[in-house]
Amino acid sequence: MKCKKCGERASINMRQHRMALCKDHFLEWIPEQTERFIKKYNMFTRDEKILVAVSGGKDSLSLWDILVRLGYKADGLYLGLGIDGGVNYSNESHRLTEEFARANNLTLHVVDVEKEYGHSIPVLSEVTHRGYGKPCSVCGLTKRHEMNRIARDFGYDVLATGHNLDDEAAVLFGNTLQWSADYLLRQGPVLPSAEGLARKVKPLCRFYEREMTAYAIARGIEYIYDECPFAEGATQVFYKESLNQLENVRPGTKLTFYLRFLDARQSGELFVQRDKDAAHIHPCAKCGQPTSAPELCSFCRMLEKASEVTGL
């Protein structure tokens, strides 16, 4: 197979685009496409301050790399979650993130959840009994809270995450199986800013996971190969497998599923248009972050419960 741009031997074939590229042209193509998506979905401008949530994985490190190469003002945020899982997952991902920041001379914020709040994610999950024995829901809640906090405290306009198409399609798939209006009417590449909340964007949402893996490897980015040890058996992983099977039979299924959903939402032909200010939002009495709960936000309620149980 030959590179579509130069005719040399191709390194990657993207069946859904009917396009093969050599390593050099692939390394050009990914940032070009990212720039196209940033503009298409009005994610941010070169004047805005961007905070990239970096986990040490291929997606978030590649995102940071791409944004900086494209000339955007992007700092990083690493959250230490205290996840071990026999592979010292959190320590290793922290080390790789620090190394990437240092090698590229970039600013990295680091928050250690245990130091900040007294408990690691697995402990918070265990003592609060949230999430049916999996820490994933506590982890998501904590990450959202901390990303918002750092963005607010340091004056970032935009929070960027490394979600790729496989992630987004799997979330959409799960929301569709449940026909959850709240989630379906909100999911997309951009979540607009609201009172006290930075805009959230997903610049990689149209790249397949394998494309991001190829990018990280071709670019020589050292990233943590292991999946989070808690991901195994998670519903999302299962949805990803389902979609991969469909994709194998019909290349492009995942991309079509996600893009047509976005089109259908925008056209107004299929979905109702929701008033985005419909939810009643006010600041949490403890942390000041916006919440629709009566007094304390979910994160602060979780911390209170942990404190009751552990006495810490």
Place this chain on the structure above:
Amino acid sequence: MKCKKCGERASINMRQHRMALCKDHFLEWIPEQTERFIKKYNMFTRDEKILVAVSGGKDSLSLWDILVRLGYKADGLYLGLGIDGGVNYSNESHRLTEEFARANNLTLHVVDVEKEYGHSIPVLSEVTHRGYGKPCSVCGLTKRHEMNRIARDFGYDVLATGHNLDDEAAVLFGNTLQWSADYLLRQGPVLPSAEGLARKVKPLCRFYEREMTAYAIARGIEYIYDECPFAEGATQVFYKESLNQLENVRPGTKLTFYLRFLDARQSGELFVQRDKDAAHIHPCAKCGQPTSAPELCSFCRMLEKASEVTGL
């Protein structure tokens, strides 16, 4: 496992309902539930004339059996499609349907497509090049046309088909992967009657395929075991497998997927409400059936093309 109703040994366990039943209670339960669905979705009354589309398979024969047991006025319609596939599929399904009608003293209409229109379904598909080498789209088009024709000519109020939950969930799954507004806003247990078109209903749409198999066997209905030889490799079969994998991990996934979709459509929280008379419908210049095409309906256009190609 014990029968929920009588405590005897159960014959079938329905995980999505957390209920096991013995053979006798299962044979009662299926018609009771069918009656419940008929009423819930306002499918038809005991005064209306019902035409059941019968293929000789477990679903349609069971549907006919159930409707007659429930005291509805239901005649049958068998369409001879001329499908062989090495198992003499059409002949065998015709024989079983005739036997069922005779044994139960029921009225059966029979239409042989080749005798009526000069070509069998596989030939029509081949000469018209519709459906990418599969006769399924020609078969669907022809069945819809002929069911409507017989319903109109013999004055039936309602057309009932044996689609089960697996069928409906697979269709919904396919329409969802494409986010097809036209299909998603129309799919449901009842398609209202329109100018020149009988109401269409699917009384078995909430039963799993395995429940219908169990019903046919427990009732001693002789049906054609073979799938249509053209079904293999069809997209629908593939979607069914995908849903079955999800169902295995989370019993009830298929039912939830279908029922929440119906709820979401009805509540107006997620989907727009479509004006059902939006399409511009007029009678086909040749057959008189309603169509939105400029002059001839799709079926008559297909016949014209077949006639041009074959000279017949």
